[in-house]
Amino acid sequence: MELVCPAGSLPAFEQAVNHGADAVYIGFRDSTNARAFAGLNFDDERAAKALALARARGVKLFVALNTYAESGNTARWYDAVDRVAALGADALIAADLGVLDYASRHYPDLALHLSVQGSATNYEALDFYVRRFGIRRAVLPRVLSLKQVRQVAASGRVDVEVFGFGSLCIMAEGRCYLSSYMTGESPNQQGVCSPARFVEWRQSGAQMESRLNGVVIDxxxxxxxxxYPTLCKGRFECQGQTSHVLEEPTSLNTMAILPDLLAAGVKAIKLEGRQRSPAYVGQVVSVWRQAIDRLKKDPAGFRPDPHWMAVLQGFSEGSQTTLGPYDRPWQ
Ligand code: SF4
Structure with a gap:
C-alpha cells in the first residue's frame, strides 16, 4: 500500500518527502490544476527542483492536471501534458477525456492515473479507461461505500487508490457546480471552489459573517x-430553522478501516490538502506513514493510535472527522 501525499509548494513537498511519502502529487500554477489557489503550486523550475528531491530520496512525483479543459482553450491543457512529459514525472493524474486521449497518443510511456474528478465508480467505467487510454491507476470518488470499493478493487482491472484523509466534498466528484452558481468559477474548470477574490469577512455586531460574492454563507x-465559506458547508434558513442544510464541516478519516482497505486490495492511500500548510503536510504524512508501516507489520492487530487520531482531528474541518460514504450500515 503506497502513501500518496499532497504538496502545494516546495516547502510542503520537502515535508512530505521528509516524513515518509512514497509519492507526492503536485500541480501547475494555472487552471489545469483543481487546487489553483493564489500563491501556491509549481512553475517548471520549482517542479524540476521537486523532481530532483524526489529522485534523491526514492520518492515518486505525480502531476495532477485534473480540471476539465475549456472549449476553445484546450491548448493550455495539452501544453501542460507536454510539460509533465518533459519534466519526467512518474505519472500524470487527469480526468478530462480529451486530456487523457492527448496524453496517451503523444506519450504512450507516460503512466496515466484517472483522477478522482473522473468520477469512475464501477468496473465498466474503469475498463473503458484502461482499454481506451491504458490508465494504470484510478483514484476512486469519495462517494463509494467500503462494500463498493471492495467490488471495484476485486476486479483487478486497474490499481485502485482511495482517499484516506482530508476535506470532503459531498457532490459527485467533478460534477459540483455550486461554486459556479455563486461566482461563475468552480473547481471543474477554473481549479478552485469559492475563489478567494469572491470571499469577504465582515464583522456584524458580535458575529463574524462570511460572504461569497456578496451572499452570506455563514x-x-x-x-x-x-x-472558509464554501457553499456546501454554509448555514442557511430552511423551513424556519437555520442549520448546515447540505453538509456540516467535517473531514474524511479512514484510519479506522485501514485494514479493510488493505484487505480489499487498495494499492494506494491518498491524503488531501495541496492548499494546506507545510506543517499540515509534515504532521499528517508522519501519522499516516506510521499507520501504514504498523498495518503492514501486523494487519490483524492494527489499531489506530489515539495520538494519531488527535493529530488528525486537530487538522480537520470543524474539528470533526467522518468515514463518510465508506460507512453505510444500511447497504
Ligand atoms: S461547493 Fe462543496 S461539494 Fe462543491 S466543490 Fe466546493 S467543497 Fe466540493
Missing amino acids: RFGPDEKAG
Whole structure:
C-alpha cells in the first residue's frame, strides 16, 4: 500500500518527502490544476527542483492536471501534458477525456492515473479507461461505500487508490457546480471552489459573517472557529430553522478501516490538502506513514493510535472527522 501525499509548494513537498511519502502529487500554477489557489503550486523550475528531491530520496512525483479543459482553450491543457512529459514525472493524474486521449497518443510511456474528478465508480467505467487510454491507476470518488470499493478493487482491472484523509466534498466528484452558481468559477474548470477574490469577512455586531460574492454563507459567534465559506458547508434558513442544510464541516478519516482497505486490495492511500500548510503536510504524512508501516507489520492487530487520531482531528474541518460514504450500515 503506497502513501500518496499532497504538496502545494516546495516547502510542503520537502515535508512530505521528509516524513515518509512514497509519492507526492503536485500541480501547475494555472487552471489545469483543481487546487489553483493564489500563491501556491509549481512553475517548471520549482517542479524540476521537486523532481530532483524526489529522485534523491526514492520518492515518486505525480502531476495532477485534473480540471476539465475549456472549449476553445484546450491548448493550455495539452501544453501542460507536454510539460509533465518533459519534466519526467512518474505519472500524470487527469480526468478530462480529451486530456487523457492527448496524453496517451503523444506519450504512450507516460503512466496515466484517472483522477478522482473522473468520477469512475464501477468496473465498466474503469475498463473503458484502461482499454481506451491504458490508465494504470484510478483514484476512486469519495462517494463509494467500503462494500463498493471492495467490488471495484476485486476486479483487478486497474490499481485502485482511495482517499484516506482530508476535506470532503459531498457532490459527485467533478460534477459540483455550486461554486459556479455563486461566482461563475468552480473547481471543474477554473481549479478552485469559492475563489478567494469572491470571499469577504465582515464583522456584524458580535458575529463574524462570511460572504461569497456578496451572499452570506455563514455567521459565526465569538466562540466559534470561522470556516472558509464554501457553499456546501454554509448555514442557511430552511423551513424556519437555520442549520448546515447540505453538509456540516467535517473531514474524511479512514484510519479506522485501514485494514479493510488493505484487505480489499487498495494499492494506494491518498491524503488531501495541496492548499494546506507545510506543517499540515509534515504532521499528517508522519501519522499516516506510521499507520501504514504498523498495518503492514501486523494487519490483524492494527489499531489506530489515539495520538494519531488527535493529530488528525486537530487538522480537520470543524474539528470533526467522518468515514463518510465508506460507512453505510444500511447497504
Ligand atoms: S461547493 Fe462543496 S461539494 Fe462543491 S466543490 Fe466546493 S467543497 Fe466540493
